[in-house]
Amino acid sequence: MSSLNIACHCGNVKIRLTGEPVVDLYCHCEDCQRITGAGCVPYSIYPQAAVEVTEGDTMRWALKSNQRTRCTHCGTYLFGMPEGMGIHGISAYLLPPGSFKPQMHIMCKDALVPVKDELPHFAGFPASFGGSDEKIAW
Ligand SMILES: [Zn+2]
Ligand SMILES: [Zn+2]
Known part of the structure; x- marks a missing residue:
């Protein structure tokens, strides 16, 4: 199976991602806005078991319920762990250029700024992640 380091x-922190991402997306939720200071955050979503911190010191905390992991030394946001979903959202800023291939926007009901593009804009989560598939028209 392919892997990406x-x-x-x-x-300081090295992470190994095994296999292909489940999906690449932008999250517009309030939680992500507050912890990053960004309007929305690009994520590459992997199954929990496909993500391994192989080196370095990380710190973990939660603003509300979603656990977040950063490098202890430089503070880089590494990944989020949405509660009870068995997935890790890898900050796509860590990926090699060109490998982030966004397929959708999620949690658009919380969006600060509409992002108008050809991708689907889900109000919450899509049905494949336990949501309703409701979309927002921007
Ligand atoms: Zn989010
Ligand atoms: Zn670091």
Whole structure:
């Protein structure tokens, strides 16, 4: 199975991603906005078992319920762990250029700024992630 090795900004933390992402997406939820200071956050979603921190010191915390992991040294946001979903959302800023292939926007009901593009804009989560498939028209 293919694997991809990524690192934080300072190189202290190394992460191995095994196999292909389940989906690449932008999350517009309030939680992601607050912890990153961004309007929306690009994620590459992997099954929990496909993500392994192979080196370095990480710190973990939660704003509300979703656990977040950063590098202890440089503070780079590494991944989020949405509660009870068995997945890790890898910050797509860590990926090699060109490998992030977004397929959708999620949690658009919380969006600060509409992002108008040809991708589907789900109000919450799509049905494949336990949501309703309701979309927002921007
Ligand atoms: Zn670091
Ligand atoms: Zn989010």
